[in-house]
Amino acid sequence: MFSDRVLSGMRPTGRMHIGHYHGALKNWVRLQEEYECLFFAADWHALTTHYDSAERIADSVWEMFVDWLAAGINPSRATLFIQSRVPEHAELTLLLGMITPVGWLERVPTYKDQQQKLVDRDLSNFGFLGYPVMMSADILIYRANMVPVGEDQVSHIEVTRELARRFNFVYGREAGFEEKAQAAVKKLGAKKARRYNELRTTFQEKGETDALEAARDLLNETQNLSLGDRERLFGYLEGSRRVILPEPQPLLTETPRVPGLDGQKMSKSYDNAIMMREEPADVTRKIRTMQTDPARVRRNDPGNPLKCPVWGLHLVYSDEPTRAWVMQGCTTAGIGCLDCKQPVIDAIIREQQPIRERAQRYLDDPSLVRNIVADGCERARKLAEETMRDVRDAMGLDYT
Ligand code: TRP
Numbered sequence: 001m002f003s004d005r006v007l008s009g010m011r012p013t014g015r016m017h018i019g020h021y022h023g024a025l026k027n028w029v030r031l032q033e034e035y036e037c038l039f040f041a042a043d044w045h046a047l048t049t050h051y052d053s054a055e056r057i058a059d060s061v062w063e064m065f066v067d068w069l070a071a072g073i074n075p076s077r078a079t080l081f082i083q084s085r086v087p088e089h090a091e092l093t094l095l096l097g098m099i100t101p102v103g104w105l106e107r108v109p110t111y112k113d114q115q116q117k118l119v120d121r122d123l124s125n126f127g128f129l130g131y132p133v134m135m136s137a138d139i140l141i142y143r144a145n146m147v148p149v150g151e152d153q154v155s156h157i158e159v160t161r162e163l164a165r166r167f168n169f170v171y172g173r174e175a176g177f178e179e180k181a182q183a184a185v186k187k188l189g190a191k192k193a194r195r196y197n198e199l200r201t202t203f204q205e206k207g208e209t210d211a212l213e214a215a216r217d218l219l220n221e222t223q224n225l226s227l228g229d230r231e232r233l234f235g236y237l238e239g240s241r242r243v244i245l246p247e248p249q250p251l252l253t254e255t256p257r258v259p260g261l262d263g264q265k266m267s268k269s270y271d272n273a274i275m276m277r278e279e280p281a282d283v284t285r286k287i288r289t290m291q292t293d294p295a296r297v298r299r300n301d302p303g304n305p306l307k308c309p310v311w312g313l314h315l316v317y318s319d320e321p322t323r324a325w326v327m328q329g330c331t332t333a334g335i336g337c338l339d340c341k342q343p344v345i346d347a348i349i350r351e352q353q354p355i356r357e358r359a360q361r362y363l364d365d366p367s368l369v370r371n372i373v374a375d376g377c378e379r380a381r382k383l384a385e386e387t388m389r390d391v392r393d394a395m396g397l398d399y400t
């Protein structure tokens with residue numbers, strides 16, 4: 001526990017588009033090389049807004065997993081699972097709900113935003129208000145410390161951090177904490193104990209967060225501690241409570257924004273998306289007919305790439321010389337829009353070739369995906385069950 005663990009989830013929306021690929025999946029593929037990773041389909045989250053079309057969710061989950069695997073998520077490195085197959089998420093959601101002030105939830109920016117945006121649905125339900133509590137449980141139940149998400153999710157991670165702090169404050173109390181913590185320090189061995197104490201003092205007296213980080217690293221590298229001592233040593237760094245649920249960090253990676261065919265955000269519901277496994281002929285057709293700078297009506301009208309969604313695709317797919325060629329050619333009417341679009345078409349088709357090939361294996365034999373996910377659910381459930389035993393115990397709900 002408390003080691004570098006990455007967790008992220010997505011609502012099941014079916015087949016993925018290239019916005020998902022560049023915005024999230026490519027990053028996940030990189031992260032799996034370096035960290036223990038857990039990636040899940042947030043099927044209960046889909047219900048918070050789409051409770052009335054539940055029958056579509058399962059198909060969407062399987063389609064989404066095929067595309068994750070096609071993107072290069074490696075099931076022998078990352079754990080892939082479905083939220084509802086790990087019912088402990090619901091238990092932790094319920095328990096966290098007890099210490100969640102309703103005001104926190106009403107103030108989450110996405111709450112009012114989404115209610116205003118999704119006018120066609122009634123979002124005055126309890127589940128939707130409680131969404132950030134469920135998301136917090138998703139993260140805290142794996143004691144994940146890194147959560148790769150988009151900008152729009154950062155306020156939810158902030159709720160998660162506050163809930164973790166509050167949980168530890170309320171349930172991390174124990175009689176004789178100070179003595180128990182000091183006994184645990186001794187168990188680190190003379191050298192590490194001295195280092196731990198130094199770092200703790202530096203953090204507490206000077207507020208140096210580097211020292212706090214270094215102390216946490218030291219604990220992470222220490223294998224032979226009991227769970228209780230580990231919780232005490234993490235907690236003792238900052239205060240007088242055990243850290244049962246560590247606070248996660250959002251992992252904000254600079255990812256290019258892939259514009260949709262009409263220049264708006266790419267989304268299946270706007271019908272402006274290029275799918276990750278689009279047929280090459282369809283890629284060609286979609287790009288060739290996509291919008292350009294409206295000022296370029298005729299071939300010899302000069303244009304401005306900054307007013308053209310195709311430019312956004314060049315920023316994702318083209319190298320510097322190609323971009324310079326576009327900039328020069330567009331503003332002088334030296335090239336036509338179809339000339340300009342061709343390198344993008346070629347790059348997308350090239351990028352998708354290995355993705356299509358990997359997907360084919362899973363489409364030919366869907367049992368491969370089922371087995372990968374069944375294994376993942378089992379692994380995730382073990383981890384979640386471990387945390388829940390500890391959580392119940394801290395709350396006094398242990399009846400064994
Ligand atoms: N809320 C996220 C989204 O809509 C999905 C999600 C649910 C999630 N639980 C999570 C992401 C936990 C990261 C960690 O995109």
Ligand code: SF4
Pocket residue numbers: 292293296303304305308309310311326329330331335336337338340341
């Ligand atoms: Fe857009 Fe390229 Fe046409 Fe310029 S030349 S308007 S950048 S498609």
